[in-house]
Structures are given as C-alpha cells and as structure tokens.
Amino acid sequence: MPDTTALTPAKKKTCFVVGPIGSEHSESRIHADWxxxxxxxxxxxxxFEAFEVIRSDTITQPGMIDAQMIGHLLDADLVIADMSxxxxxxxxEMGxxxxxxxxxIHMFLKGTEIPFDVAPYRAIDFSRIHPSDIRKAQARLKEAVEAVQHPDYKVENPVTRARGVQKLADDATPGMQVLIQQIADLSTRMHRIEGTEDHSYGNVRRSLADRPVFQSRTPDFVYRVIFSANYASPERFRIFEEQARTTISAIFMTGGANVLFVPRDDVVDIAFYEPMDAEPRVRFREYLKSQRGVLEVTTPEHAKRT
Incomplete structure (x- = not known):
C-alpha cells in the first residue's frame, strides 16, 4: 500500500481571538472585524502559517458555543485578547x-482606559486613524507572537504573579519570611509617601486647573478616601461616586453640583465647594468609612478655607 503519511497535512496550532464583537453592522462588530x-x-x-486564527463567532463545530469557547481558552496555543x-x-475570558x-497577547484601541490590574503587563495598542497605524500594529503583533513562541518565554499576568508571590511565601524559611515582611512593609510605606506627594492638597488644586469653574476657587473642605490596592479600579470608582453623590443629596440636601471627585491610583479626593454643617459632615464621613474596600478616610492637611 502507498505511504500516505506524507500527504496528511500537519495539524495547525490555534490562535483564538476574544474581545468585543457585538451584533452584525454594530460599531463593535466593525471594530472587531477591522x-x-x-x-x-x-x-x-x-x-505564522502553522496557526489557524479563530474568533468565537467563527466557530463552526457543532455543540454549545460557551463550552467550545472555554475549551479554546484553555487549550489554544495562543490567545489574543482585545481589551477595547x-x-x-x-x-x-481573559481571566x-x-x-x-x-x-x-493583550491588545487595545488607543484611548482605552486599561484596568489597573492588567495595566502593568505589556499590551499592543493600535489605531484606526492612519494607514501607517496598521503597519505599526502588524509589526508589533509579529514581534509579540515570535516572543511567546521562544523556548525561554515565561508567561506573566496577574494570576502567575500572585501564584509566584504565594509560592515564595510558602517555601520561605523563617529568616526569608521576616525579610519578605520587611519588604512588604517598606513597599507600603513608600506607597504612602508617594501617595502623600501625588495626592497632596496642592495637587488636588492643580488637577482642577483644566476645569474653569474651579480654577479660582478653594474647596470649603476635602475628604480623602483611601482604598485597598486590590479594590481600586476606574469602574469601581465610578460606581462609588454615583452612590456617594446620592448620599450627599440625602445628607446635605444638595444636588452635589458643587462637589468634585478626583480619583487617582487608590485614592479619591472629594472636594466640597460650598459650606456644610458639622453634623452632616460627620454622617457623610461615617458613610464613607463603611464602604467596601475603604481603608481610611482623612482630611488632607491645609484643606480648610483660608
């Protein structure tokens, strides 16, 4: 019998693409197709001809789409995730x-605000404005694919980092555990020192410089809300502000138009630009302290009307 082994095509590797897709003709679908x-x-x-590129909406095998998607996420040789x-x-799916x-490989459209927990990891930004943007994105993607296929490549993401920290703690000798704790304490102190500089009351004023209504005004008082690092995120800060403004309306009997929220890293400064009585202030501070993820509520130094 003739040898047909040489005629059998080699099984291709899989590159699975995830991201916003949307319905047909929607802006999300146009973006995804682009x-x-x-x-x-x-x-x-x-x-990379050895790869077959598959997007979730192009899966043709029979069966439940959710199960197939998870199968690809678990087993694909490579996943490209669009965070746009x-x-x-x-x-x-990224998780x-x-x-x-x-x-x-993480990608995102320029201008997308990336969540803090994945921001430290390398990602490819791309644009749909100029033809040269396509070439630049293609070149960076080619480099990234080559990098992840290198024998010495090590995966780095929030999960692998957490596992590495936990393994270090589990395997540490008593002496190493003391050193790890000292490093952690030093990191916390440095973070707070940097926070004091980055979130100083003067910087709150500077951050308002591009808001004409506040350019020449001094807040009557400011509350600084410090969140745990693993809780802070732009989306959670958005929800926090919405709920806090509702509470402000109930406690101070004001619509909150003269209250400004200034989020940065794991801190939100709440600046009040109108006088408020002491008793409602105390109630609002207690409300802030009771919120999920809040470590501390303080009043920045010199945050009083002079």
Missing part, C-alpha cells in the same frame, strides 16, 4: 486564560 481582518489575519497569513471597550465578557498560565 482588528481581525486588517491586523491579526495578515500577520498570521504572512508569518472594556467589554466584561472579554475580561472574563480564564490567565488561570492556564499559557501565552496570551
């Missing part, structure tokens, strides 16, 4: 992939 067809597919067709639009499903400690 990224796939103008950046991702050309790079793999020209440089801060799509909740995309971040859920599943992070748990596998297998290669993932």
């Amino acid at each position: 990224l796939l067809e103008m950046i991702i597919q050309p790079v793999f067709e020209q440089h 639009e801060r799509n909740p499903n995309a971040f859920y 599943i992939r992070h748990m596998t400690s297998r290669p993932i």
Whole structure:
C-alpha cells in the first residue's frame, strides 16, 4: 500500500481571538472585524502559517458555543485578547486564560482606559486613524507572537504573579519570611509617601486647573478616601461616586453640583465647594468609612478655607 503519511497535512496550532464583537453592522462588530481582518489575519497569513486564527463567532463545530469557547481558552496555543471597550465578557475570558498560565497577547484601541490590574503587563495598542497605524500594529503583533513562541518565554499576568508571590511565601524559611515582611512593609510605606506627594492638597488644586469653574476657587473642605490596592479600579470608582453623590443629596440636601471627585491610583479626593454643617459632615464621613474596600478616610492637611 502507498505511504500516505506524507500527504496528511500537519495539524495547525490555534490562535483564538476574544474581545468585543457585538451584533452584525454594530460599531463593535466593525471594530472587531477591522482588528481581525486588517491586523491579526495578515500577520498570521504572512508569518505564522502553522496557526489557524479563530474568533468565537467563527466557530463552526457543532455543540454549545460557551463550552467550545472555554475549551479554546484553555487549550489554544495562543490567545489574543482585545481589551477595547472594556467589554466584561472579554475580561472574563481573559481571566480564564490567565488561570492556564499559557501565552496570551493583550491588545487595545488607543484611548482605552486599561484596568489597573492588567495595566502593568505589556499590551499592543493600535489605531484606526492612519494607514501607517496598521503597519505599526502588524509589526508589533509579529514581534509579540515570535516572543511567546521562544523556548525561554515565561508567561506573566496577574494570576502567575500572585501564584509566584504565594509560592515564595510558602517555601520561605523563617529568616526569608521576616525579610519578605520587611519588604512588604517598606513597599507600603513608600506607597504612602508617594501617595502623600501625588495626592497632596496642592495637587488636588492643580488637577482642577483644566476645569474653569474651579480654577479660582478653594474647596470649603476635602475628604480623602483611601482604598485597598486590590479594590481600586476606574469602574469601581465610578460606581462609588454615583452612590456617594446620592448620599450627599440625602445628607446635605444638595444636588452635589458643587462637589468634585478626583480619583487617582487608590485614592479619591472629594472636594466640597460650598459650606456644610458639622453634623452632616460627620454622617457623610461615617458613610464613607463603611464602604467596601475603604481603608481610611482623612482630611488632607491645609484643606480648610483660608
């Protein structure tokens, strides 16, 4: 019998693409198709023929789509995650992939505010404005794919980092545990020192410089709300502000138009630009202290009308 082994095509590796997709003809779908067809597919067709590029909406095998998606997230040789639009499903899918400690490449449309817990990790930004933007994104994606295929490549993401810290703590000798604790304490102190500088009352004023209504005004008083680092995020700060403004309306009997929220890192400064009685202030401070993730509520030095 003739040897047909040589005629059998080699099984291709899988590159699974996740991100906002949306309904047909929606802006999200146009964005997703643009990224796939103008950046991702050309790079793999020209440089990585051993890969098959699959996006969740192009899965053709019979069966439940959710189960197939999770299967690809767990088993694909590579995942490309588009963080544009801060799509909740995309971040859920990223979390599943992070748990596998297998290669993932993060991408996002320029101008997207990246969540703090993934911001420290390398990601490829891209733009749809100029033709040269496509070439730049393609080149960076090619470099990233080459990097994750290198034998010495080590996956780094929030999960692998947490596992590494835990393993270090588990395996540490008593002497090393003391050193780890000292390093952690020093890190906390440095963070607070930097926070004092970055969030000083003067900097609160400077951060308002581009808001004409506040340019020449001094807050009547300011509350500084310090959150735990693992809780702070732009989305949680947005929800916190919405709920706090509702409480301000109830306690101070004001619409909150003269109250400014200034979030930065793990701190939110709440500046009041109208006089408030002492008793409502105390009630509002107690409310702030009771909120999830809040470590401390303080009044910045010199935050009094002079």
